Amino acid sequence: MFEWFISFRYLRAKHRQGFISLISLISVAGITLGVIALIVVLAVYSGFTDGFRDQILGVNSQIIVQHIGGPINDYELIREKVLTADGVKGATPYLYAQTLLSSATGGSGIVLRGMDPTTAGDVVDLSQKMIKGNVTDLIENKATRLPVPNIILGKDLARDLGVTVGDKVRLISPSGPLTPMGVIPKIKTCRVSGIFEIGNPQYDAALAYMNLYEVQNFLEIGNVVHGIEVSVNRKDLNRADIIAKRIVAKLGAGFVAKDWMAMNHNIYAALKLEKIGLFICLALIILVAALNIISALIMLVMEKGRDIAILKSMGATSGSIMKIFFFQGLIIAISGTILGVLGGLGLCDLLARYKFIKLPAGVYPMSTLPVKVLPSDVTIVAVSAIIITLTATLYPSWKASKVKPAEVLS
Numbered sequence: 025m026f027e028w029f030i031s032f033r034y035l036r037a038k039h040r041q042g043f044i045s046l047i048s049l050i051s052v053a054g055i056t057l058g059v060i061a062l063i064v065v066l067a068v069y070s071g072f073t074d075g076f077r078d079q080i081l082g083v084n085s086q087i088i089v090q091h092i093g094g095p096i097n098d099y100e101l102i103r104e105k106v107l108t109a110d111g112v113k114g115a116t117p118y119l120y121a122q123t124l125l126s127s128a129t130g131g132s133g134i135v136l137r138g139m140d141p142t143t144a145g146d147v148v149d150l151s152q153k154m155i156k157g158n159v160t161d162l163i164e165n166k167a168t169r170l171p172v173p174n175i176i177l178g179k180d181l182a183r184d185l186g187v188t189v190g191d192k193v194r195l196i197s198p199s200g201p202l203t204p205m206g207v208i209p210k211i212k213t214c215r216v217s218g219i220f221e222i223g224n225p226q227y228d229a230a231l232a233y234m235n236l237y238e239v240q241n242f243l244e245i246g247n248v249v250h251g252i253e254v255s256v257n258r259k260d261l262n263r264a265d266i267i268a269k270r271i272v273a274k275l276g277a278g279f280v281a282k283d284w285m286a287m288n289h290n291i292y293a294a295l296k297l298e299k300i301g302l303f304i305c306l307a308l309i310i311l312v313a314a315l316n317i318i319s320a321l322i323m324l325v326m327e328k329g330r331d332i333a334i335l336k337s338m339g340a341t342s343g344s345i346m347k348i349f350f351f352q353g354l355i356i357a358i359s360g361t362i363l364g365v366l367g368g369l370g371l372c373d374l375l376a377r378y379k380f381i382k383l384p385a386g387v388y389p390m391s392t393l394p395v396k397v398l399p400s401d402v403t404i405v406a407v408s409a410i411i412i413t414l415t416a417t418l419y420p421s422w423k424a425s426k427v428k429p430a431e432v433l434s
Contacts, residue, residue, distance in 0.1 A: 027347040030335075030348050031355065035064060047319055047320040048356060049319075050354055051135050051314075051316040051317045051360070052356055054309065054312055054313025054316060054360070055197060055356070055357065055359075055360025055361060055364060056308070056361075057309060057357075057364070058307070058309035058310035058312075058313060059361055059363075059365060059367075059405055059409050060364050060367040061236060061306050061309060061368075062306045062405045062409075063365065063368025063371075063405055064371050064372055064395075065302055067368075067395045067398070067401070068375075068394065068395055068398075069396075070396040070398050070401065071301050071394025071395045073295050074396055075388070075394050076291070076295070077225055079223055080224055080284065080288060083148050083231070084148065084284065085116075085254055085255055085273065085284070086254065087149045087256065087264055087267065087268050087281055087283050087284070088252070088253055088254070088282050089106060089271060089279060090250070090252075090279070091251070091276065091278060095245065095249060096248060096249050096251065096252070097247070097248050099252065102252055102279075103115045103117060103143075103252055103275050105272065106252055106271055109267065109271045109273075110267070111256055111260050111263070111267040111270065112254055112255075112256065112271065113147075113255045113256050113257050113364045114143065114145075114146025114147045114254070114255045115146070115147065115253065116140050116147045116249060116252070116253050117252055117253075118138060118250060119137065119138030119144075119236060119239045119243070119249050120137055120250055121135070121138075121242075122134075122135055123195055123196060123197050123401075125181070125193055125196070125232060126196060127185040127187050127192075127193050128186070129186035130185055130186060132181060132185060132229075134181065134230050134231065134232050136195070136228055136232050136234060136242075137231060137232065137233050137234070138233075138235065138238070138239030138249075138378055139233055139234075139235070140235075140236045141303065142163060144253075147253045148232070148253070153221055154219070154220050155219055155220065156188070156218055156329040157219060158217075159218065159233075159415035160216060161174050162174055162176065162233065162234065162310075172192070172214060173215070173234060173235060173238040174210075174214065174215055174235070175195075175214040175215065175217065176216075176217060176232065178219075178221070178227055178231050178232070179219055179220065179228045180225060180227055180228040180229035181231070182216065182219050182259070184229065187333040190215070191216050192213055192216075193213070193215075193216060194211055194213055195211065196210070196216055197209060197210040197211075197212075210242070210243050215222060215334070224265060228260040254271065254281075258288035261284075264284055264375060265285060265286065268281035268282065269281070277305060285433065303404075310412050313360065313413070314413050315354055315416065316417050317353055317413060317417060318417075318419065320417075321349055321417060321421070322420045322423065324420075325349065332424055332427045333427060334429075336427070337429045342426070345425045345427070346424060346425040347421075349421040349424045350414070353414055354413075357417075360409065361410055361413075364406075365402060368405075369397065372395050372397050375393055375395045377397040379392035382394075
């Protein structure tokens with residue numbers, strides 16, 4: 025088409041007003057920088073989101089199954105049924121209790137978690153977080169139980185209590201027997217067999233693990249659990265709500281299943297809103313470049329008014345004239361977007377490969393700047409850049425199509 029030919033010719037030609045060419049270059053550079061900024065920021069944001077998600081799911085399951093009426097009695101049977109649901113990777117029973125833990129140098133309120141170490145490995149990756157000891161130290165034979173059961177503590181909790189592997193601590197339950205003198209707390213001595221580090225003070229300073237049977241015995245609640253923790257395959261993490269519904273369908277009335285997205289809804293809703301806000305703010309860079317395109321094309325229309333009049337006199341329609349300038353904007357948009365995508369992906373690759381940006385220890389769940397490029401983000405950025413730029417070319421193109429040959433050539 026001759027419209028493409030003339031568009032390329034106008035872009036390559038030297039203008040009487042060199043300022044037009046400069047504005048066009050600035051426009052391409054603006055689009056390029058805007059696209060690079062958007063891709064890198066969204067990739068870093070996705071990396072942080074995944075980091076926080078992995079931190080949350082490091083010691084928590086993707087789905088929790090509970091009985092509406094309270095503790096679950098026949099939990100082994102329930103666990104077997106849960107495993108038959110499509111999409112379930114693993115399942116393990118759990119107990120939670122708020123209690124006190126003391127040592128020779130201090131004490132602290134903790135959340136005590138009873139776990140079955142033989143099945144918990146399929147649900148939580150606590151073994152990957154151990155810095156001392158091993159999760160298998162919690163495996164005990166009911167017939168030959170140790171007089172002093174093992175307990176695993178968070179790194180910050182062990183530091184606050186001044187204990188390490190091999191030291192003794194005391195569990196204190198405020199719900200002991202009631203006597204005329206008041207409630208007598210139940211005390212149980214335990215041996216620290218391991219220390220873990222999640223990277224989140226919420227867990228490292230207030231969480232402890234013991235064998236499920238030992239927690240049942242300490243709480244004197246019998247052979248019951250509070251629920252079943254369930255894991256799914258990593259590729260199904262965002263479909264955990266669907267799998268939760270399948271589990272409830274398998275178990276029938278009286279059971280509920282909560283997925284990790286529902287349990288952390290506020291956090292992820294806030295992260296999603298912040299991501300949208302960042303996208304809008306950085307898209308303004310592309311919008312500024314689009315305004316430069318409007319200026320460049322309007323000045324070009326004024327400069328090429330005589331050429332437009334001649335083309336119309338030779339039979340070119342208003343639609344053809346509009347296409348000539350619209351195609352110029354399209355060329356600028358595609359050029360800037362392609363350069364921006366290549367630059368953004370290249371910068372993300374450098375950040376991910378060399379990890380030269382360090383993060384403060386103890387503040388974030390990762391030590392270096394996380395980068396995760398999502399194809400959907402790149403596609404949205406590229407399409408948005410092109411749409412914004414092409415929208416900016418509509419008015420100058422329409423203005424060029426309204427040039428009247430008789431007035432210009434007279």
